[in-house]
Amino acid sequence: MEVQELHQSYGDYTAVRGVSFTVARGELFALLGTNGAGKTTTLEVVEGYRAPTSGQVRVLGLDPYRDGPAVRRRIGVMLQEGGFFNELTVRETVDSWRGFITGARRTAEVLEQVDLAGRAGTRVGQLSGGERRRLDLALAVLNGPELLFLDEPTTGMDPEARRNTWRLVKELRAAGTTVVLTTHYLEEAQQLADRVAIMTEGRIAATGTVAEVLSGRGSRISFPVPHRLHPADLPELPDGRPVFDGAPGHQTAAYAVERTAPALAALHRWAADLGVELDGIEVRSASLEDVFLELAHEKASHR
Numbered sequence: 327m328e329v330q331e332l333h334q335s336y337g338d339y340t341a342v343r344g345v346s347f348t349v350a351r352g353e354l355f356a357l358l359g360t361n362g363a364g365k366t367t368t369l370e371v372v373e374g375y376r377a378p379t380s381g382q383v384r385v386l387g388l389d390p391y392r393d394g395p396a397v398r399r400r401i402g403v404m405l406q407e408g409g410f411f412n413e414l415t416v417r418e419t420v421d422s423w424r425g426f427i428t429g430a431r432r433t434a435e436v437l438e439q440v441d442l443a444g445r446a447g448t449r450v451g452q453l454s455g456g457e458r459r460r461l462d463l464a465l466a467v468l469n470g471p472e473l474l475f476l477d478e479p480t481t482g483m484d485p486e487a488r489r490n491t492w493r494l495v496k497e498l499r500a501a502g503t504t505v506v507l508t509t510h511y512l513e514e515a516q517q518l519a520d521r522v523a524i525m526t527e528g529r530i531a532a533t534g535t536v537a538e539v540l541s542g543r544g545s546r547i548s549f550p551v552p553h554r555l556h557p558a559d560l561p562e563l564p565d566g567r568p569v570f571d572g573a574p575g576h577q578t579a580a581y582a583v584e585r586t587a588p589a590l591a592a593l594h595r596w597a598a599d600l601g602v603e604l605d606g607i608e609v610r611s612a613s614l615e616d617v618f619l620e621l622a623h624e625k626a627s628h629r
């Protein structure tokens with residue numbers, strides 16, 4: 327998939343302002359962003375549901391808008407909430423969708439793949455939220471797609487169901503399917519994606535492998551604000567002031583630092599001078615969530 331300088335407007339409002347990215351065959355690419363950043367709009371163009379206002383889009387070597395039917399035969403789209411008939415069983419639902427697809431895979435095989443074989447005779451209205459999402463996934467892979475779009479595939483799932491879905495997605499990818507994922511769960515992108523792009527306000531603010539996006543983002547040092555002290559008493563480091571989390575009296579201070587060792591040394595010197603203990607100190611590398619929040623924050627402060 328290749329997207330070059332995509333712009334997309336709704337009347338006077340420009341939702342996507344010059345987005346470029348490529349997704350290689352067999353890759354798992356995650357498109358992340360704050361609400362309203364333009365992810366759904368971008369995906370609707372790539373899936374062929376909208377003509378781009380300007381820019382070039384190629385999917386499987388074709389123009390997804392002009393060659394819509396040819397592209398849609400080879401892609402799968404898992405929508406955010408498929409409209410099901412609650413009275414039909416899982417098997418009947420898949421069977422009825424098979425009628426719309428030439429060369430559809432066998433129902434039993436697809437249900438096996440999404441871990442719903444044991445629920446084949448259950449009415450859709452009786453499924454849990456996570457099982458309904460897996461049924462959405464079954465319908466998206468019914469045509470054996472080369473390229474699969476997953477729009478927030480684990481929303482509403484408990485942690486175990488989420489992990490099971492991650493396993494399914496990894497299996498699909500291992501079998502050669504190219505996957506484009508949007509998600510609000512950054513841990514999901516960190517677990518699954520070969521490459522990510524983070525969108526804010528219609529543009530890509532950061533992109534690359536997770537390691538590339540995290541590189542140069544340093545680490546986070548946090549500890550409970552020591553008793554007798556107030557947040558304002560904490561020192562400023564060369565990287566800046568800490569941010570605070572938690573209720574008054576039980577706050578945690580967190581410093582974002584580029585280089586960990588000198589920052590730790592400075593904090594220990596400060597604590598020793600005051601005669602306080604820095605109990606419960608934690609050091610960890612920046613996560614995708616930290617980068618996401620920083621980019622979202624930068625965007626808000628430029629307003």
Ligand SMILES: Nc1ncnc2c1ncn2[C@@H]1O[C@H](COP(=O)(O)OP(=O)(O)OP(=O)(O)O)[C@@H](O)[C@H]1O
Pocket residue numbers: 336339341359360361362363364365366367368
């Ligand atoms: N059909 C439409 N007509 C007018 N404006 C629209 C339309 N669809 C989306 N928008 C606007 O375009 C912007 C981008 O929306 P989009 O749905 O692409 O964002 P998103 O990144 O998918 O957000 P979310 O994470 O909330 O789903 C938003 O400000 C939205 O209000």
